Amino acid sequence: MEDNIMNFVVFGVISWSTIFLLTRRVFPKLSFDFCNRVVSTIHAILAVILASLTVQDWRCPVCPLASKSSPKQMQTLALTLSYMIYDLVCCLFDKRVKLDNSIHHLVSIVGIGAVLTYKKCGSETVAALWITEISSPFLHLRELLKELGYKDNDLNFAADILFAVIFTFARMGGGPYLTYVTLAANNPFLIKAMALGLQLVSAFWFYKIAAMVKYKLTKRTSKKVA
Numbered sequence: 001m002e003d004n005i006m007n008f009v010v011f012g013v014i015s016w017s018t019i020f021l022l023t024r025r026v027f028p029k030l031s032f033d034f035c036n037r038v039v040s041t042i043h044a045i046l047a048v049i050l051a052s053l054t055v056q057d058w059r060c061p062v063c064p065l066a067s068k069s070s071p072k073q074m075q076t077l078a079l080t081l082s083y084m085i086y087d088l089v090c091c092l093f094d095k096r097v098k099l100d101n102s103i104h105h106l107v108s109i110v111g112i113g114a115v116l117t118y119k120k121c122g123s124e125t126v127a128a129l130w131i132t133e134i135s136s137p138f139l140h141l142r143e144l145l146k147e148l149g150y151k152d153n154d155l156n157f158a159a160d161i162l163f164a165v166i167f168t169f170a171r172m173g174g175g176p177y178l179t180y181v182t183l184a185a186n187n188p189f190l191i192k193a194m195a196l197g198l199q200l201v202s203a204f205w206f207y208k209i210a211a212m213v214k215y216k217l218t219k220r221t222s223k224k225v226a
Contacts, residue, residue, distance in 0.1 A: 005078050005116055012082025016043070020090065034147050036090050037140040043083045044136035050076040051130040054122075062127045062178060066185040069115065069122025077122070080129055081112045104201050111194030121191045124182045128198065131170045131178060138163035157216060164213045171202040 016039055023035040054072045055061050069077075088105040091098075115125045142159045150156050175198075182195040 005074055008075065008078040009082045009085070012079055013086050016083055016086035017090075020086075031147060032094055034144060036087070036094070037143055039090075040083075040087065041137050041140045041144075043080070044133045044140070047076070047080055047083075047129055047133045050079065051126045051133070054126050056123070061130075062123050062181055064123060065181060066121060066187050067123060069119050069125075073122030073126050074116060074119070076126055076129070077112050077115060081109065081116065084109050084112065104198070107194055107197045107201065111191065111198070114188065114190045114194065118188055118191070121182070121187050124178065124185070124187070124191070124195070127174075127178055128182075128195065131174045132198070132202075134170050135163055135167040138166060152219075157220065160213065160216055164209050167209055168206065171199075172206050175199050175202050 019042065020035055020039045023038045024032075027035060027038075050072075054070065054076055056070075057063055084105050088102065088109065091101065091105070112125065115121050138159055142156065142163060145151070145156045145159060179195045179199040183192050
């Protein structure tokens with residue numbers, strides 16, 4: 001990994017940590033998780049914007065395949081790598097450590113680190129970043145609304161449905177296609193393993209989200225009948 005990219009990652013970890021501490025200062029009465037989700041939302045929005053700006057041809061967003069990463073792609077991935085490192089450490093300080101979330105972070109850190117080291121597969125990895133982060137703002141919005149007192153109401157339900165729909169189209173629609181082209185292209189084994197690992201994690205989360213939506217719909221239907 002080049003020194004300038006390494007410095008960018010270190011600076012990014014410090015920056016995300018600073019934003020978290022400032023958020024804690026601004027919202028002292030809100031939880032650790034709330035403040036971390038604010039940081040996560042900022043990253044998700046920024047990651048989607050930057051990933052979109054790196055696309056060379058919107059007729060084929062993942063092209064060119066198995067090619068040398070552009071400077072913009074390297075910077076975008078370095079930003080996300082710094083966030084993943086920050087968030088993994090931050091989650092360890094939280095009382096609720098989730099195994100699937102930790103595995104997702106580790107797979108992402110190893111995969112993005114490999115892409116930055118090989119300086120290859122930038123198009124595929126940035127596309128994966130776009131797919132994985134496009135639904136994240138709505139994921140965090142659900143939990144932020146709950147802590148602000150908007151639980152089990154229409155606003156929270158709308159956030160649930162928006163998250164589920166966007167996640168499904170992105171992860172279970174675009175995800176399998178991206179995994180296929182990444183595996184079929186002449187990419188390093190570690191990159192292929194990351195692509196497959198992320199898709200498997202996405203499939204597991206899709207199962208949990210489908211169960212959540214079913215529960216929410218059943219609950220609302222029962223209330224209307226009552």
